[in-house]
Amino acid sequence: MVEPPLSTLSGWGRHSAQGRERVGEDLEQISQSAHLSRGLGRSYGDSSLPSEAQPDVLNTTYADRILSFDEATGAFRAEAGLSLRDLNRLLMPRGFFTPVSPGTSFVTLGGMVAADIHGKNQHKDGNFGDHVTALKMRVADGRVLECSPERHPDLFRGTIGGMGLTGHVLEVEFGMRRIPSPWIWQESRRIHDIDEFQDALEDAATNWPYTMGWIDCLASGKNMGRGIMMTGRWAEPSEAPINPPSSGFQPSLRFDWPSWVLNGLTIRLFNELYYRKQWRRESSGIVSNQSFTYPLDAIRSWNRMYGRRGFTQYQCVLPREAGRSSARRVLEVLTARGGASFLCVIKDFGRDSLGVLSFPRPGITLALDIAVRDDTQALVDALNEQVLKEGGRIYLAKDSFTRREHFEAMEGSRLDEFRAIRDQWDPERRFRSAQSVRLLGD
């Protein structure tokens, strides 16, 4: 086989690196020489990018076969490159959905494991990793083996949320869940400030399987944290439309927007209009799961909106112990520095994670989309310092700016445990990414 040429690989935020993608249907065969697996490249930062010293990455997206599915129990097993989009297209009409889904369906099962993704139901159902029953992996010494909560539990817990640094995930087994219809009964409600938001999310958590909120992060002072809370549950067949949802027109951004398009004024305008859209205090209705769970999937390549320099998403979790005002303090850092965020999402986490390095823990999470500008590094540094004070941590799947010292201080003993697992399974650090070089010093 010819050596594929070096090409530019990038994350969703358009942070890029030179790499060589190994491509093929047979992951077991082609996983021998690569140092990292990469799926659809939807992690925002440099998690799926190779390190400079070892440019070989495995592209898993051609390994997308379903290996078994038991309709009676929901038990499901597939190759790691299967996309959630394909899975939904196939099994939603038959009344099944993944127990946990992120906000985009353009992800692979392998990526969902590596980032231990969470969704709008984290407060009830935890992360994707909580539902994984087994993984088939190729580890650093060349062996292909099966791990699960019972077999090689250390490898299993290190791999869930381990950002691909413990080995190549070849196959994923988990339980699919029955749903009554492909429709969602949604309620949305206008919220006036950050304190009300946290109360509202807390209340909603007891009644609703899916909750999340959008915040207008340009609003400051007494309006700080105003926004819209969205809650949802699966619609019963009796209240849902008879026909399945249609995908309709799906536009695509075909070119990079110039960077001046998103400026303080346009972002303010968008946020104002979006807030005003919810002109009633409360509204409700039936929407398709597609538009409820994956609103941004409707516009292909929406990341081009941020222009050539791209963007980063800053997502942190603030633990319950930090108290209710911690979210306000973090937002204050953002507004004080004038960091205009186009999109800001808030969600409460209710469950701890199984993965050694998984992101979620009980508390409140904020996710801010920030266009990359000259002062982005300083903004992320300032946010990280605040999050550190609150005892919180950041989500690796979104990160490309965090400094190693901040990361180490946030993770503390969790990082020691993760290092011990890597010492056990990959003492030479064959597996590494641009992100692990930056944050773990590989």
Next chain:
Amino acid sequence: MKVAFLGATKGMGRALGRLMAERGDELCLLGRNLADLERSAADLGVRGAGPTTPCVICDLEQPETFDDVIRAAREALGGLDAVVVTAGVFAPQDELEQDPELAERVLRVDFTNTVMFCEAAKRLLLAEGGGALCAFSSVAGERGRKPVILYGAAKAGLTRYLEALDHKHHADGLRVITVKPGFVKTSMTAGLDPPPFAGEPEGVARQVLRAIDRGTPVVYSPSAWRLIMAIIRALPRSVMRRVGF
């Protein structure tokens, strides 16, 4: 539809097999590696082909087995309505020039043996009273071009063979479908810079399945390649000597 499918484990074949499975066609998978066939059988099973998709070992390098293979597929399916061949070997021209053994293999597998496979399929389909024979050739066979001298020659030969097969047996109920993919993004072409009008395997699969249903004799996929190849065929020799494609 009962389909014997050589090449359903990878690329465009995988996409076409899935489309067939999702609408409930019954497939028998043919290929070299039984374990790989069985993985694809499981995938197609969940996608709608039902709990048992039979697999039969078939190696395009062993033409003496073709009659038995197709008969075995017919028996496993309890009948046969269509035979699909997407399998083949590809290597870039410079690699073929450096490795005469590989060059011979590409010519033999992509032309001689694929034709022999189609001959075996034709015999059985005619004995069944007709059916569809769908083979994947390539736009590479449309004009002698520098980057695909040998591969293109094999595909040109295959295209002519399929054309004549259609002429001779159309009246007997044999529908011959020649598929000429342009640049399609598969694991085979990964690492190459996709040109404009590059296609996705799923799009090709939809077009091909429609052609099989309707008996359309020639499919360019994506369709834009019909026009592109018409232009390339019309270019004078003096131009073809100078350009790189």
